[in-house]
Amino acid sequence: MSESLTLSHNKYISWCRNNLFSSWINGIITILSLYFIYEVSTFFLNWTIFEADFVNNFRGEKITDRTFCSKNIEPGQHGACWAIIIVRFHQFIYGFYPVEEAWRVNLVYGLLPFALVGIFFDKVPFRKYFIYFTFLFPFIGYFLLYGGAGLDIVGTSKWGGLLVTLFLGVTGILLAFPLSIVLALGRRSKMPVIKTFCIIFIEFIRGVPLITLLFTANVMLPLFLPEGVRPDNLLRALVAVTLFQSAYMAEAIRGGLQAIPRGQLEAAQSLGLTYWQSTRKIILPQALKISIPPIVNTCIGLFKDTSLVLIIGLFDLLGVGRAAVADIDWAKLHYEVYVFISLVFFIFCFGMSRYSLYLEKKLKTDNS
Amino acid sequence: MSADQVIQLEKVNKWYDDFHVLKDIDLTVVKGQKIVICGPSGSGKSTMIRCINRLEAHQQGKIVVHGTELTNDLKNIDLIRKNVGMVFQQFNLFPHLSVLDNISLAPIWVKKMPKKEAEEIAMSYLEKVKIPEQAQKFPGQLSGGQQQRVAIARSLAMNPDIMLFDEPTSALDPEMIKEVLDVMIQLANEGMTMLVVTHEMGFAKTVADQMIFMDEGKIVEQAKPDDFFNNPQSDRTKLFLSQILNH
Numbered sequence: 001m002s003e004s005l006t007l008s009h010n011k012y013i014s015w016c017r018n019n020l021f022s023s024w025i026n027g028i029i030t031i032l033s034l035y036f037i038y039e040v041s042t043f044f045l046n047w048t049i050f051e052a053d054f055v056n057n058f059r060g061e062k063i064t065d066r067t068f069c070s071k072n073i074e075p076g077q078h079g080a081c082w083a084i085i086i087v088r089f090h091q092f093i094y095g096f097y098p099v100e101e102a103w104r105v106n107l108v109y110g111l112l113p114f115a116l117v118g119i120f121f122d123k124v125p126f127r128k129y130f131i132y133f134t135f136l137f138p139f140i141g142y143f144l145l146y147g148g149a150g151l152d153i154v155g156t157s158k159w160g161g162l163l164v165t166l167f168l169g170v171t172g173i174l175l176a177f178p179l180s181i182v183l184a185l186g187r188r189s190k191m192p193v194i195k196t197f198c199i200i201f202i203e204f205i206r207g208v209p210l211i212t213l214l215f216t217a218n219v220m221l222p223l224f225l226p227e228g229v230r231p232d233n234l235l236r237a238l239v240a241v242t243l244f245q246s247a248y249m250a251e252a253i254r255g256g257l258q259a260i261p262r263g264q265l266e267a268a269q270s271l272g273l274t275y276w277q278s279t280r281k282i283i284l285p286q287a288l289k290i291s292i293p294p295i296v297n298t299c300i301g302l303f304k305d306t307s308l309v310l311i312i313g314l315f316d317l318l319g320v321g322r323a324a325v326a327d328i329d330w331a332k333l334h335y336e337v338y339v340f341i342s343l344v345f346f347i348f349c350f351g352m353s354r355y356s357l358y359l360e361k362k363l364k365t366d367n368s
Numbered sequence: 369m370s371a372d373q374v375i376q377l378e379k380v381n382k383w384y385d386d387f388h389v390l391k392d393i394d395l396t397v398v399k400g401q402k403i404v405i406c407g408p409s410g411s412g413k414s415t416m417i418r419c420i421n422r423l424e425a426h427q428q429g430k431i432v433v434h435g436t437e438l439t440n441d442l443k444n445i446d447l448i449r450k451n452v453g454m455v456f457q458q459f460n461l462f463p464h465l466s467v468l469d470n471i472s473l474a475p476i477w478v479k480k481m482p483k484k485e486a487e488e489i490a491m492s493y494l495e496k497v498k499i500p501e502q503a504q505k506f507p508g509q510l511s512g513g514q515q516q517r518v519a520i521a522r523s524l525a526m527n528p529d530i531m532l533f534d535e536p537t538s539a540l541d542p543e544m545i546k547e548v549l550d551v552m553i554q555l556a557n558e559g560m561t562m563l564v565v566t567h568e569m570g571f572a573k574t575v576a577d578q579m580i581f582m583d584e585g586k587i588v589e590q591a592k593p594d595d596f597f598n599n600p601q602s603d604r605t606k607l608f609l610s611q612i613l614n615h
Contacts, residue, residue: 261458261460263456263458263460264460264462266423266456266460267454267456267460267461267462267519268462269423269449270421270423270449270452270453270454270523271449271453271473271474271478271522271523271526272446272449272450272474272478272526273473273474273477273478274446277477277478281473281477282462285464286462286463286464289464
C-alpha cells in the first residue's frame with residue numbers, strides 16, 4: 001500500500017471519528033440514523049425496483065389489468081406494479097393526443113433544449129442563432145402542437161399529461177418574466193397612475209388563490225369578451241397562470257431593485273443616460289442577479305401549482321394520474337401513480353433549483 | 369450674463385419637507401474657475417452641487433448652466449448632464465461592468481459612439497489617471513483610490529466642460545487620498561472648471577481660485593484662498609477653520 005493511500009485512509013478514519021463518533025451520544029445517534037436510512041432505502045428500493053412488476057408479473061404473465069399484478073395475486077409479498085404507468089405511458093406524456101401524431105410533441109420536446117440553451121448559458125457557441133431560435137420557437141412549437149398548414153389540427157382539448165404541465169409551466173414562466181419586470185419597475189415609478197395600477201394589480205393577484213384565478217379565467221373571462229369569442233380552455237388557464245406568476249415574480253424583482261444603492265442610478269444619470277438606458281444597462285442587470293433565488297423559487301412554486309388546472313377540467317400530469325387511478329381495470333394503484341408523478345415533478349423542480357445555484361455561482365465569479 | 373459665466377445660481381432655495389437646506393444661494397462660476405466648497409456636515413454643500421446637474425431639484429430661484437435654465441424639462445436636464453461631469457464620495461462605479469465598460473458605456477449609449485472608438489477613448493483616460501493596466505478588471509477588484517480614479521476617468525470620457533466633485537476623498541484610506549488629489553490637480557492645471565466639495569485644505573490652497581464656506585444652508589463666506597485662510601471675516605468660518613486645521 002502506498003504512503004499517500006495510507007494517509008488518505010487515516011484521514012478518512014479520523015474524519016469519521018471527529019464527525020460521527022466524537023462522543024457517546026453522537027455515536028448512538030449516528031448508528032440509529034444509519035439504521036433508519038438503511039431500513040427506509042431498502043424498503044423503497046425493494047418496493048420500486050427489486051420486488052416490483054414492470055411488464056410481466058412474477059409468473060411471467062403479461063400484466064393487462066390490476067388482477068395480474070403480483071401484489072394482488074400474493075398480497076404482502078411484492079412491490080409496486082408499474083404496469084399501470086407503462087400501459088398508460090402515452091396518456092401520461094401526451095394526454096389524448098393522437099398516437100400517430102405524437103412525433104410532433106416529441107419534436108417540440110426535442111427542440112425545447114435548443115430554444116432554452118441560448119438564454120440559459122451565455123458561453124454557448126453560435127449563441128446569437130440560438131437566441132433567434134428562442135424567439136421563433138413559440139411559433140414553431142404552437143404550429144407543431146396545434147397543427148394547420150399541412151398538419152392535422154389537434155385541439156387543445158386533446159392535449160394532456162406532461163404536455164399540458166410543461167406548456168403551462170414553461171410558457172407561463174417565460175411570458176410572466178417580461179411582464180413582471182414591467183410591473184416591478186411600474187411599482188417604483190414616480191408616476192402616480194402607473195404606480196397605483198401596478199400596486200393594485202400585484203396586490204390583488206397575490207391576494208387571491210390561484211384556483212380562484214383559474215375559475216375566474218374559465219368562467220368569467222368569456223363574459224367580458226364579445227359574443228362568439230370563446231377562447232380556448234387551455235389558453236384561459238395560461239392567462240391566469242401568467243398573471244399569477246407575474247405578480248409574484250414582480251415582487252421578487254422589486255426586492256432586487258430595492259437592494260441597488262441609489263448612487264448607481266445617480267451615477268448613470270449624471271453621465272447623461274436616460275431613465276430607460278440606466279434601467280436597462282445598470283439597474284436591471286444588478287437587480288435581476290440578486291433576485292435569482294426568489295425568482296426561481298416562484299418558478300418552482302408555479303410549476304407545481306399548474307397541477308391545479310385539473311379543477312377546471314384540464315388533464316395535466318396529475319389529472320391523467322387521477323384518471324388512471326379511477327380506471328376500473330387499474331383501480332387502487334394509487335401509490336404507483338402518485339410516486340411516478342412526484343418523481344416527474346421532482347426532476348423538473350430539482351433541475352430548476354440546480355440551475356439557479358449554477359447561475360448564482362457563475363455571476364459571483366464574474367465580479368468578485 | 370457674460371459669455372464667461374458657465375454656472376449661475378440666483379436666490380436658490382430648497383426644502384426637504386420642512387427642512388430648509390438651501391437658503392437664498394447666489395453663486396456665479398466663470399469658465400476655468402476652481403471653487404472649493406467647505407463647511408460642516410448638513411450645511412447643504414453637497415445638495416448645492418447636486419442641484420447643478422439636477423440630481424436634486426431646487427424649489428425656488430434660478431440655476432442656469434451654459435445658458436440653459438434647469439427646469440423640469442427633461443431635454444434641458446439631459447443637455448446639461450452631458451456637459452457636467454460628477455464624481456461621488458462612494459465612487460458609484462457599476463460593479464457588474466469591467467473598468468473599460470464602466471468608462472465606455474456613456475460614450476456608446478449617450479453619444480452613440482462606435483464601440484471601438486469609445487474603448488480607445490476610455491483607454492486614453494485610463495492612461496491619464498495612470499491605471500491603464502486595470503482596464504479588464506471589475507471595480508470590486510480595485511483599491512478605493514483606483515476606483516475613484518476610474519470614476520474620474522468615466523466622467524471625463526463624456527468630455528464635460530464642468531466637473532463637480534462631491535467629497536471625492538472622504539471615503540478613502542489616508543494613503544490613497546494623494547493619488548486621487550494628484551489627478552484632480554492635473555485636471556485643474558489643464559483648465560477644467562471645477563466645483564469641489566472637500567475638506568482637503570492643502571488641495572484647496574493649491575488649486576482653488578475661490579473658497580466658499582457654507583453653514584446651515586447659506587453661503588457664509590466667499591473669498592480668495594489667501595484671504596479665506598489668513599483673514600476670515602465671520603466667526604463661524606474662524607471656528608470651522610480652527611477645528612479642521614488644528615487637529
